[in-house]
Amino acid sequence: MPIDPGRRRLLKTLVASAAALPFASRLALAGDVQVPTDQALFPQGVASGDPRPDRVLLWTRAPAASGDVRVRLQVALDPGFTQLLVERDLLARADADHCLRVRIEGLAAGSDYHYRFLRKTAGGWRSSRHGRTRTAPAADSTAPVRFGVACCQHFEGRWYNSLHALLADPPDFLLHLGDAIYEYAGDPAASGERHIAFDDAAGAISDGAHGNPCARSLDNYRQLHRIYRSDALWQRLLATVPLVAIWDDHEFANDCWQDVATYGNGLRDERDTQRRRNAEQAYFEFMPVDIDVGATGADGAQAVDAGLLFPQTRLWRELRFGRDAHLFLTDYRSARPDHPIPEDAFPGGLAYDEAALREWLPKAVIDFETVSKLLLPYVDQSHPLWPKWRKPLQRALNRGYRDAGLDKRAAARRVRAILAAPIALMVLRKLLERYNDAVPGFMHAPLPGRDESGLPLGLPWVAMGKTGLFAELGCRYFVVKDSYDLLAALRDAQGEAPALGQAQAAWLRERLAASDARWKIVASSVAMVPMVVDLARPDLEAPPLYRRRFYLNVDQWDGFPRQRRALLDTFDAAGGVVLLSGDIHAGFAAQHTPRTVEFTLPAVSSTTLHEMSSNSAAADADNAEAGKRMVAALESLLLEGDPGLRYVQSRRHGVGTARVDAGAFAFEVTELPATLCRTCHYEDGAAVLAQASVRRFAVDAATHTLEDG
Template sequence: MSQPLHRRTILKCIVAVAASTALGCPEKEPPVEEGRAYFPQSVASGDPRSGGVVLWTRAVDSEHPDADVELTLEVATDEGFTRRVLELDGLRATLAHDHTLKVKVTNLQPGTRYYYRFIVEKDDKRLGSPVGRTRTAPAPDSGVPVRFAVANCQDFRGRYYNSWQRLLQLDEDLDFILFVGDYIYESDSSVVPSPDPARNVSFTDPGSAMPRSVGGGTELVANAVSNYRDLYRAYRSDPFLQQVHARYPFIVTWDDHEFSDDCWDAHATYTNGRADEFQPDRRRNAELAFFEYQPIDPTDAPPGAIDAEGVPRFPDTRIWRDFTFGSHLRLLVTDYRTHRPDHLIPEDAYPGTVAMDAAVLASLGLTGAFATDAFAYVNIDAFPERKAVLQGAYVQLAVAAGLAQADAAARAAAAVRGNLALAYVNPVLTAAARPGAGPIDPAGQPRGLAFVHLGKTDLFTRVGARYVVIKDTFDVYAAWLQATSGAQDALGQAQEAWLLESAESAQTWKVVASSVSPTSMVWDLRAKADVEPASVRNRYYYSVDQWDGFPDKRRQLLDGMRERAGGRVLFVAGDIHASFASVEHGVPALTAPAISSTAVQEEAGAEVEAAGFPPGSAVYRYVVTELETTFREGNPGIAFVDTEAHGFTVVEVGAQEVRASYHLIPSSDIRVDYSGRPEELAARFSRRDFLVQPGAITAA
């Protein structure tokens, strides 16, 4: 709930709003002196509307770190605060919320630049925060173009925010910055500490964090609300991020790392199915810190201080919201993570399990498509000797993956039964070489689709479940699941209905902010004769954690948005740590590069090597060295792709068209500190410009 305003505050507000000029004060106020030490994370603004904005700070008195800090907020139309339009006193940055404070200011003028500062009184002095600059949205009937930057994925650990430094250099005239997720990463720096201590992340209460085995070591991931607050404090210690927040209002949505990597609902995915990872308390802790540290107003709070504790959290979370910027832009900010279902292929799925049997394929008219021996299956219960061999192999693999013997045996009994695909069963039986338990002849056996046919060849793995999934069989499986259970409903019914309805609004362009990219990222190895073994020559989705994991729902949403918006709809996204400009089902999509997180080309290399295809192999060449070419071949709708660079995208929305500029720096520079070398930094950046029109993207 909002904090009550003092009577003097209310009177000042009335005077300020009525006059919109300098605030007359009956007494001469002492000057505001520099008080930077009280505001370690500086100031920020966000969620700008034509009549208001949210202002944020964090204030700490180092002499009394456990005490609340009383603050005054001043807002003016000039940087010297001679034309003040608002003054609020009696505000409190409370210890209960990590000394953060958010204030919703209303009754402002549309399309107007404002300056703001927070003031703490100490020893008869008035000590001020850094001065922030913000801008309200233009009036709904204003025909002015709207400019904003799209950014995402700013891993802090051992990296530098060169992209933010470059944006500040350019001094772009922006209405706002759209941040589409992964503002923080939930891990500390235990496994790979930075040689620069200032770029490390640690937890003040490590005992409340969760240990996670990764890369041959153990890192800590945020669990308690104090852990998540530690992350925001560390990330906001960066001077360039602070300056960007102080210069432009932000509109923010989250992706996964604000809670947990590749999350869905309140489920983490660290163990790939080895353990139950439903973590609602952890999810609520993550959300509370997010609401404390982001200048966001998801509930349309009344004017005044916003109590983060009063913002609904899981399972009642709602951060999807829309903004109107003049007559040309309706911005629709979506939430892909909170309401989405599980990934369609379970990480702990037994590869041999038949997901679609002969009867299902026949009902869909697909019997002929899967008629070869590769899709034969048997009821393994009719082969007890072989079943015992398979269960023994399962136990061995599960124990090697970290399960206790008893747990592994119980899972083996539950998984190794019923209809199993010979494409998985027979290689296991062959390797076991047990007398009387050899491979089973596929002749005369029914045909079906198992998880092994989708690319899953191991237990408890993300490969073949969330990443590197065989496209053609996955599409069949995903369509069947959607038709029978609605398993692709990523946004939830209420959010989806809102999104489609909003497409009919009066603004010229509808821009949809999605944390994950709608661009289809396909590796097509079918015609690559030098790829060995031949069984690898398939089409693959690189990541089905993104919209590729819900292909039918993506098509349905894009078609619906395009039709309702008269073709003038654009998606902007992030997450994948690469730059894309593509047209998907007639809808243009712009995916901004990561600010600093590991480029997708490097991540793909790690995945491919782990799968047994080292540098020099044909598979490695096509899906790492020549990744951009492979993506283009797999999706002819891609107009531009850069899988190696970092940066940001500037978008300008006008009456007839949208212009987009990609500002890119090589990933090799992400661990180089250019803070004292601005000219060198500028020389490292390149720019690519594009023109977006209904259903089309062309180079500009």
Template sequence: MFDQFKRRSFLQAVVAVAASTAFGCSDDENGTAPSDDRAKYFPQSVASGDPRADSVVLWVRAVDPDNASANTQVRLEVSTGEDFATLVLNEQFSALAQHDHALKVKVTGLSARTTYYYRFTFEKNGQKFTSATGRTRTAPAAGADVPVKFAFASCQDYIGRYFNAWQRLLQLDPDLDFIVFLGDYIYETTGDASFQSANGLRTVVFSEPEKALRMGTGLRAFYAANAVSNYRDLYKNLRKDEVIQRVHERYPFIVMWDDHEFSDDCFGATATYTDGLTDEKQEERRRNAEQAFFEYIPLDTANSSAGAVAIPEQKDLYPNTRIYRDFDFGKNLKLVVTDFRTYRPDHLIPEDAYPGTVALTEEEMRAALPALPAAVQPAVQGILVAPTFAYVNIDDAAYAQYKQGLLGAYVQQAMQAGLTQEQAGAKAGAMVKGNLSLFYVNQVVPAINPARRAAGLAPLELISAEGAKRGISYAHMGKAGLFGIQGSRYIVIKPTFDLFATVKYLLAQAGTPPQNPQNALGDAQRAWFQQSVRADNTWKVIVSSVSLTSMVFNLEGKTDIPDASLRQQFYFNVDQWDGFPTEKQALLGYLRGAGVKNPLFISGDIHASFASVEQGVPTLTAPAISSGSIKELAGTALLGAGYGSQTSVYNYIVNELEKTMTAAHPGMRFADGDAHGFVTVEVKADEALATFHLVPSSEIAKDYTLRADSELEAKFTTKQFRIQNSDITAI
């Protein structure tokens, strides 16, 4: 399909036919192999999702390319038998052209814990064409004391990579009740060189590139989806992959979105491509992304009634959408599916934060000091006297020349980043003001003085910290540049960031009315969450698209690192729950305080495998299906920052990533920053068993569909764990 040589295409076709037979689903009523017309009229095959004890959502995209502007009439047949001898549903539906011929049907009145087979048929000129046969399963009845087994996975970048992890799942053919997909089902970019590596075979080309966002320059140029057609192209292209088609044909999916369904590291409707250089609030783009998602994902919109599931129009989408929801699978499992992206605020350190700005004043620290944990108070008292944390009001007349120099330096840097002189001047006026940290200002002063000397002005002296107030600036948390991810979304200094987040949280909570600056779930979802986790089911498995496992690099005392400023504790990624540490603590504290028994978080996003206990709550993080591993991404970032593979920094963060993180996190039970794969979980009345299925990142750019099953099998390893009594132990 992606190769110009006919022999390769022929072999792929043979493999596809053999695979569909092995999966146990007949291809049509006569048991014959699929024809070319099947791919023509049902190009993305079929899928099912959101299974409940009495219902499931079935999906198809049915299109007649000879009449693409017209609605497509299809018949849905559902049976308990693979031979379709007896039908529980036999009904006509219309796949609407306005929704790209995507159709979702909610079938109700079904029996609990029952396997159903389904297929769609299309008639043209007296000839009937039949989709592949899908297989799905309903949930166990309420109160049924039965084990429940599922898989969870995330992050399936198509560009230059293959879905070998899904292929391995199909080889194993486990008896799963469902699959949870945690987010990043598609990636919105067509070849972002910072993390995507096209090999010429796995590419995406937009049908309407003029409607997309053009990003990058020269050979590094790529597109990001913007229009509805762009986002639809991403789903259509990915779902033509035969491996993922087979997975959808075999298992029902429960899907949550994360960021790449819209835009990388987004919050609400705001993208982060320019890191604060421009205003990236894009509500129409967000709604376009959501529309395509609802069209292509077999998700039950607003717990609809039987029949065709309404796909929301743009006016009914962001900010009015709600996809957080829960499911009951008998007595032993309540699945609580949360939405981290839609309602969350901006990152606590904005990407365009001026490094010198004091984010936490002396007055704020003193006001919060009595409410801070006793173990933290000595550190705060130390900050309140340390010269490193001194700051002044740069608007005081005594510092007028300093402010003028800082404004000039800001304009120069902002113009280098891409702003016009007028834009840079306006931005400088908005940023270079008020309380500024001497830790930052005194680093800029030497860079200002050459221009002053050239203008015949006396050089500025460093500002003394004597008598100055103390506070924490963005620079103290790792923010060095005007616009960028370092010190805002990634590589944030942990102790100062934690203190900043805690004090701001406490002060906001004590305000009138109380506020929550870290309100990642939003008020309505938090109330729903607190109610859902109090269910009587044995296990409360909580789906979070982003990881709860704290990812810390503790480089304190690493004397082989020449730069002393790097010998600190860093959060690797504060786009996940580490970015809202006080809210995370409150969330986990609620579970403990409310006496919620057997909570278990499952998550993804970070392209690594973790098993950890977070403040007494077990947490599992799945690796990526195909997206670049955290080791790959961290290595690329460090090389770009000038830290070669032979440096000690590179060694601790890349080569010894697992060792470094485990040493910094007493609750870490397992870490793997290189492998791809998925996780299977079986919940029982007295324990949950989790198995990580892992393949090295070196194998993801290889197409295993043309190789013997044994070759892929040999590349996979497993790690098994038991979750019991709020702990995780290796088996």
């Protein structure tokens, strides 16, 4: 479809070729090379990104009250800027929030470069802070490659003290696995300089039950990036090493899929294509991600418009670092299908009735009798008591949906659909019992008998732990494993869409197979580690209905277990694959297959998995004590839940550092107490690191075996 020129949103990437700038063409700079810095003129600092052997992308922001801003870029071989390689005048455009992305080409492989941006003021030239970047080594280089890994850096009420570990010994580059911003503001725990309030309050939306304002407008997302990039320690790190980044969900919306948010858990339609495009535009304006976002014009400018944003975006890409390291950067959010359990699924509704199960189970190579213990009896309108049940069910369901927030018409539509379909017997019985408790005896509905023989068996949503009308529990979180695995097998047999999308999945398979690198490093914003807890363990004393195995979170790869298995087979065939993942705010190390290993990073500052689990357990007053026992045992439960897991920690923040050469993939995680992120310790990195613990691992190139380092 043609794009209306009047609605185009342009980002500007200016391409400067070092090789094309002879010394004589450089512009004269008034005054000495020692130009005073003025942070107010470049309040988000500087950054570089996506280093290749011959190029790198440079970034800054040079705001003004109105209009475009002329900026001069200098790139030099030395930190004193006496050996200039590039000097060029550029334009930071107001329609890109004065962000400037500059691709520098013609550079030498494996080399350090220094850069700064300059603005001319009434008092003379003023400089940004100085940046240092480094190109990737040549394709045939055998030199070791060392890089940092980080993810999940919530800003409000928190500080990025974890980054001291990377600044103490700067790596060649930083790999960021997503959640570089969080889309919401107004955290009640935040105050002062770590509090966020949207300037464009009318352009924001609510996240629903929590009442937090969330970004929707382009200005909202830009403001979040501006604020997050104002952090002094984050600025210091980005000025020191190049960034290689992918996004996860919070760059757009929590637990998103494609252009759909999940705040209301199905209570309303949350597909919002313009919101997704706003989020992506701000992301590409502020993040030095060097992807082709449009044709380069004669003036060296590269324009990106809405036609090249969602759903056309291609964030996934690859970078090579010498002979031994090949980095594959994936995008889990842009093409993935909806969560297999709908948030608005009626718990008593059926994912599959008996006829559908008998049709599809053989295609999944599963025997009906083998899985019958996972199935539940159901009834429909043919049951002899249905005429006596219909009115009480209608009243009970109408009340439930009205209480959940639906208006009268919407509630009635839902109830009509439910009563026209089969209902799991246990849910029907519970609804009638609650109805009878609320009405006089003469209005009581007859309850179904206890004899369930002869009733058909189906797979209802309640079998997977779904008990609320609009709920994330039993849908995205805390899902019954065995029932969910059955659902996933059936979805796979029916041709479930790839989580990565067809094009990206094919690209990843083909490029892994073609790679001759010793180490194929796959960056995933979410973990492939199975996160399974068995609450049947006697010491937990869990309520009877909870004494089974659960997936903690099926928003990640646990949500696609069969696709995960197929990908792991691909990884194992390629050999030397190391997965690096984030999102879950905990640290894991796992040997998935004989030749595939995964490291999952804890959060830089976001709430730890342990704290999130504690908060969830405390919210369930009826099972609070059992919840406390489960949370206390969380790490041991996770280790027991998957034989490939070698290490779990859920209570600390941290960052990782990898060292890659022909002999081994060495990885260490520097972890800090969770309480440390609540106060600023930016001026005393040594004191912060004195409180750190370091966990070291190594993967041998010959055996591909994960060992303690």
